[in-house]
Amino acid sequence: MGKISYMKLKGSQNLRQRLLLATLSSTPILIEDIRADATWPGLLPHEVSFLRLLETVSDDCHVEINETGTKLKYKPGIVMGGRYLEHDCGLSRSIGYFLEPLIVLGLFGKKPLSIKLKGITNDPKDPSVDTFRSATLPLLKRFGVPSEGLELKIESRGVAPKGGGEVTLSVPIIHNSLKAVTWTDEGMVKRIRGISFSTRVSVQFENTMIHAARGIFNRLLPDVHIYTDHKAGAQAGNSPGYGISLVAETTSGCFVSVDTTISYTRGNDDMDIDERKELMPPEEVGEEIASLLLGEIEQGGVIDSTHQGLLFLLCALCPQDISKVRVGKLVPYGIQTLRNIRDFLGVKFVIKPEPATGTVMLKCIGCGLKNLSRKLS
Template identity: 70%
Template sequence: MGKITYKKLKGSQNMRQRLLLATLKSTPILIEVIHADDTLPGLRPHEISLLHLFEKLTDDCVVEINETGTKLKYKPGIIVGGSNLVHDCGVSRAIGYFLEPLILLGFFARKTLAIILTGITNDSKDPSVDTFRSTTFPMLKHFGVPSEGLKLEIKSRGVSPHGGGEVHLTIPTVQHLRATMWTDEGMVKRIRGEAFTTRVSPQLGNEMIYAARGIFNRLLPDVYIASDYRKRLEAGSGNSPGYGISLVAETTSGCCISADTTVSYGEKQKILKARTRKS
């Protein structure tokens, strides 16, 4: 076996894109100076978790990290996919952080991908799992991805800081993707959405729906926002209290425009502590 030639990169920017493209192109990469100037240098917990996820989906993948975590050697393997896979995404980033590269890897796997992801389903930093289900999946049809077998089920909702969410993802394999010229955004014809609460009063969800409808009904009548209220742990409420809403506007050209937001009590406490320190 000959010597492996690594493509050299520097910095921590675009870490997901670098790992994803290296895997799809079977190109070994060497990344140096990863968060080297930070107070805590080296790979972050969510970046290490992403590497573990790539290892689960591929065969013969090799990952080498130096002692300080500032240098990474990544030799991608063959994308296998498979079923009955489970991955804990942790609580430093939401599940949406992992879904973006995971979906693309699943398309080019040898087998249909079926995986359970646990962690934070909704937060203010990453796209929510609702956005992937209501916006990303419908838009993928324009690129030749069949809707049959493409599925995302939310078994449990989890918000920061302690997560506790669980989603079941199924991604079919595709032979090729279709190039699409899509420049016409179109006019909004309907708005759909879902408000959720976990371990808090469902009244908060009702108030969000009422306020959102009060704004959107001034523009168009076709507005429907569903509710997903989970108060008890056995009902899939996760480990932290919080609430939020996810909205998607469907246009006449088949475009989907999404927006979502989440409020968790852990985040509120962090903001209050930061303000107290400043004062």
Template identity: 80%
Template sequence: MGKTAYKRLKGSQNFRQRLLLATLSSTPILIDDIRTEETWPGLQKHEVSFLRLLERISDDCAVEINETGTKLKYKPGTVMGGKHIVHDCGVNRSIGYFLEPLLVLGLFGKKPLTIRLKGITNDSKDSSVDTFRSTTLHILKRFGVPSEGLDLKIESRGVPPNGGGEVVLSVPIVQSLMAVNWTDEGMVKRIRGVSFSARVSSQFENSMIHAARGIFNRLLPDVHIFTDHKSGQQAGNSPGYGISLVAETTSGCFISADTAVSYSRAEETTEFADDEKKDLMPPGDIGEQIASVLLGEIEQGGVVDSTHQGLLFLLCALCPSDFSKVRVGKLSQYGIDTLRNIWDFLGLKFDIKPDPNTGTVILRCIGSGMKNLSRKVS
């Protein structure tokens, strides 16, 4: 057995994406200087939880963390997938933080993946589970992922600080993805959404819906926002409310925006003195705010919203050695970081051209030819 050659990286930035790309490209990595200058150095709870999740869905994966948590060695294994897997995501970050890498990894597993995730379903930091269900899964279908076996069930809600939510994610396996030519964003034809409340009055939902509709109804008639009031065990462990909206276009694009309001997590209150005020924003203001955010995303143009740019570029990069072309609005920081990580791990460059007529950006690439080698060929 030869000595393992580790790719050396520094710092905590893009942590889960680096691990995702390391796993897909079978690249052992060594990350140094993880928050060495900060008050609380080393890996945070949600990052350790993500590493445990990788161990759970992989075979022969090796994780070594030093005592202070400032140095990590990760040797990827084979993504196995499988059923009846349960993972507690904790309450540091929401389930959305874990869902994006899981969706991509699940496609390249040995068996289809079904996993129950516990924790926070909705907060103001990560994409909500509603957005994954209404928008993210549709993006995967564009790249040839079959609808059959691709599902996200929300069994109970959970908001910060104590979570208590549960979802069940199912991901089918693919032999390879399908390259896309996806540049037509179309015109918005309808707006759908869901507002939820947990351990508070269901009247909060109606206030959010009324405020959001007040903005949208001036622009188009087809607006329908569902309510999802949870009580008892399905309401999780903390009171909160929120709304998730998605605009569907004539060319089959889904543009989304979401937020949730609850009491802040304990460690956040020390850092942000005004968090308490922000967290308990009235439901009417929340409805108006998120409707405006969605209109801003639509105005930017592009076939996905800014929070989905990273996933879009990643899927293009994992396509067969074929030509993909996509249009996005202004490049988000996460999108730019993703392009750098793709170059770093897959050696793949995108051709980026701004379109001055629309203020959008066109990206082209030839896929890396990623194949699911562990899938059994029937």
């Protein structure tokens, strides 16, 4: 065995994405100074949980963390995939935090992936499981991911702080590589779909949110359907909460999504739930989410701002062919993703702002990542 050379990185930012790119590009990494000066130094619970998840879906990956958690050595293994896997995502971040990298990894596995994830299904910080189902999975199909075997089932919902949700994710493997895309026409919005949910509160909360959101949309568009998903008993998780997820579908097959969740947060004393805080009334939630969706549509581009990072990553993983996409204003996560792609995959994007439309056109030649770990028949 020769000496392993590690790519040296510093700080805690974009840890999840760095680990994902390290795995895809088989690059061992050494990250130092992880929150070295913070009150609680080192890796946070959800970051450790994500490392455990990488160990679950891959074989022969090696993780070393020092005592304070401020230094991490990671040597990626082979992504195996497999069925009947399970992972508890914990309660410090929602399942959405784990889903994005997991979907990409699953495509390059040895076997199709089927995994049960437990934890928080909806929270304000990460995209909700509904958004993944209605906007993220259709995005993958653009890149030639087969729709058979690609699904996300919501078994039960759970909001912060006590979670209790459960979803099952299935991801097929790609048989060689993704497909490069030219995707620049966002089209016109033809319909709006959505789903509202409530756990351990009255179903009336959902009806009020839907009524408020439709009040805004119906002035602009006749085809608006927002479904209700009221959970009770064991399927309602362990905490009260409600929320709504909306998707605008365009004439050219683009999906623009937003979502929000209202629930109690933890108080200052970590285990103490701050129920003194008034929750936002459902009527305001409905109006606010409708305005957010209109804002995303106004920005232009073929996807919404939360999906920028994933879109760029998929373009970079394509064969050595040109991919061309149009997005609205670049968000910090999207910009950081472009930097990480350059560092790990050596793929650079040509970025051309278009002042007339306020959008940005990006072009790149993919790194040609092939699924080498799949079983060759």
